Amino acid sequence: MNILVTGGCGYIGSHTVLALLEAGHKVTIIDNLCNSSREVLERIKNITGINELTFVEMDIRDADGLEIVFNHYKFDAVMHFAGLKSVGESTKKPLEYYDNNVGGTAILLNVMKHANVKTLVFSSSATVYGDPISVPISETAPTGGTTNPYGTTKLMIEQMLSDLYASDQSWNIARLRYFNPVGAHESGLIGEDPGGIPNNLMPYITQVASGKLDELSVYGDDYDTADGSGVRDYIHVVDLAAGHLKALDKLEGLATYNLGTGKGYSVLDVIKAFEDVNDIKISYKIAPRREGDIASCYADPTLAESELGWKANKDINQMVRDAWNWQSKNPTGY
Numbered sequence: 114m115n116i117l118v119t120g121g122c123g124y125i126g127s128h129t130v131l132a133l134l135e136a137g138h139k140v141t142i143i144d145n146l147c148n149s150s151r152e153v154l155e156r157i158k159n160i161t162g163i164n165e166l167t168f169v170e171m172d173i174r175d176a177d178g179l180e181i182v183f184n185h186y187k188f189d190a191v192m193h194f195a196g197l198k199s200v201g202e203s204t205k206k207p208l209e210y211y212d213n214n215v216g217g218t219a220i221l222l223n224v225m226k227h228a229n230v231k232t233l234v235f236s237s238s239a240t241v242y243g244d245p246i247s248v249p250i251s252e253t254a255p256t257g258g259t260t261n262p263y264g265t266t267k268l269m270i271e272q273m274l275s276d277l278y279a280s281d282q283s284w285n286i287a288r289l290r291y292f293n294p295v296g297a298h299e300s301g302l303i304g305e306d307p308g309g310i311p312n313n314l315m316p317y318i319t320q321v322a323s324g325k326l327d328e329l330s331v332y333g334d335d336y337d338t339a340d341g342s343g344v345r346d347y348i349h350v351v352d353l354a355a356g357h358l359k360a361l362d363k364l365e366g367l368a369t370y371n372l373g374t375g376k377g378y379s380v381l382d383v384i385k386a387f388e389d390v391n392d393i394k395i396s397y398k399i400a401p402r403r404e405g406d407i408a409s410c411y412a413d414p415t416l417a418e419s420e421l422g423w424k425a426n427k428d429i430n431q432m433v434r435d436a437w438n439w440q441s442k443n444p445t446g447y
């Protein structure tokens with residue numbers, strides 16, 4: 114297929130572009146590089162040996178530019194990763210988040226509609242479940258009660274997609290709710306490259322391991338979990354990328370899938386796995402809980418397995434090994 118990947122230079126997008134190329138698809142990336150580097154394109158070409166990868170530096174809010182790209186390339190489908198993703202930043206800059214994520218997606222969908230490209234795989238997030246009533250969380254669990262503007266943008270886009278589908282059932286739309294993507298391609302050539310202080314646990318750990326940061330803060334050790342620290346469902350980014358290809362293959366109508374492993378690991382579990390696998394001590398301190406954090410969040414991933422034939426294969430040891438492999442080979446990112 115001929116596929117447009119928005120945000121394809123970013124962390125999850127780049128791993129998915131790699132998987133798409135390896136599966137024989139033709140790929141065009143649109144990215145404004147606000148949180149990524151052009152260097153990723155060379156790395157993808159190095160890994161795959163495939164040179165036919167088109168890149169257009171463009172903001173998805175540029176409707177006229179998008180129109181031209183759609184007319185020229187005649188896509189069959191769109192994978193839409195472009196967006197801002199920092200929970201903390203979204204509380205300080207909510208309008209930028211609504212404009213980029215919600216406004217940008219509305220513009221993209223309009224252009225898709227005009228070009229009659231009606232197949233979309235969208236990056237949603239487990240944050241749409243807010244503070245879950247129970248775990249594991251299945252797709253039928255209530256959504257809402259999001260604790261930050263970032264999460265609310267994902268919820269609003271999900272709603273926009275279901276309204277769009279209700280108005281025109283010739284669309285095929287997958288809403289993929291990611292849990293906590295971590296790790297990197299096993300080559301160590303592509304990975305997560307957060308600018309500034311990382312927001313997420315794994316890049317924080319790897320930067321403490323490399324000496325770039327002094328110490329990790331574990332926010333809360335008094336949650337109602339086995340060791341008191343927060344529990345999350347970490348999923349290897351290569352497994353996550355594979356889930357997108359399965360979703361594209363099987364896509365029919367409007368579908369929503371959790372992409373997680375179904376296993377919860379606490380912050381302290383992840384630190385220990387990292388230390389054991391990589392033989393590096395991680396210096397950490399216990400800090401107060403952060404507002405908006407929840408105790409425990411992990412997926413019931415059985416729907417994706419039964420309907421898409423997709424299941425995460427890589428375990429926590431591979432996640433921490435590959436995260437460190439990427440960080441140690443690229444201490445300053447791309």
Ligand SMILES: NC(=O)c1ccc[n+]([C@@H]2O[C@H](COP(=O)([O-])OP(=O)(O)OC[C@H]3O[C@@H](n4cnc5c(N)ncnc54)[C@H](O)[C@@H]3O)[C@@H](O)[C@H]2O)c1
Binds near residue numbers: 120125147
């Ligand atoms: N990483 C996670 O923990 C996580 C979890 C759940 C959902 N998601 C979602 O998955 C998607 C990809 O996440 P990621 O971790 O790869 O993030 P990322 O920041 O690495 O990638 C996003 C890419 O989109 C680009 N971009 C942003 N706004 C754009 C715009 N207006 N026009 C064009 N390009 C734009 C950025 O430059 C970047 O390359 C995002 O939508 C994110 O919200 C991420």
